[in-house]
Amino acid sequence: MTTTWKNQTPPTAPFYAVIFISRKGENLEGYEEMDVRMMELAQQQEGYLGYSSVSKPDGGIFISYWQDEESIQKWRIDSRHGEAKGKAKDWYAYYHSMISKVESSYIFGEQL
Numbered sequence: 001m002t003t004t005w006k007n008q009t010p011p012t013a014p015f016y017a018v019i020f021i022s023r024k025g026e027n028l029e030g031y032e033e034m035d036v037r038m039m040e041l042a043q044q045q046e047g048y049l050g051y052s053s054v055s056k057p058d059g060g061i062f063i064s065y066w067q068d069e070e071s072i073q074k075w076r077i078d079s080r081h082g083e084a085k086g087k088a089k090d091w092y093a094y095y096h097s098m099i100s101k102v103e104s105s106y107i108f109g110e111q112l
Contacts, residue, residue, distance in 0.1 A: 005050035005065075006043070012112050013105045015049055016066045022095040023059035031091045034084050041080055047071020059094075065102075072099060 005011070024031075042048055047067035054061050066072045075081055088095060105112040 001052060001054045003050065003052040006048060010105060010107060010112055011049045011065065011067070013102050015102050015105075016069060016072055017100045017102055018064045018066065018072060019098045019100060020062045020064075020095065021059075021097075022062075023093045024057075025091055025093040027090055030087070034087065038081065038084050041078070042075060045071065045075050045078070047074070059092075069099075 039051075042051075042064060048071065049065040049067060051065065052063045066075075
């Protein structure tokens with residue numbers, strides 16, 4: 001698992017997590033390039049806090065962390081992000097996206 005925080009330290013709760021679970025399809029033309037581009041753009045968005053990711057060749061789980069729901073909404077409607085989402089049914093055999101509010105957060109038993 002990879003976890004990266006925008007300011008090198010985990011945020012203090014509350015914050016939000018967008019959880020994206022996926023299984024890749026067979027047609028992945030342009031996927032890698034778009035994935036890199038979306039990661040770069042997401043990290044530039046106001047309210048972006050970091051991400052955690054676990055991946056295998058056939059899919060994975062990607063969790064992005066956000067300061068608030070407004071930040072998530074702005075990223076959701078970004079036209080460049082919309083372009084990537086428009087290809088989701090081509091690239092994925094399955095995907096599930098969820099938004100959760102993180103009420104508390106602990107690292108090694110210490111609350112943040």
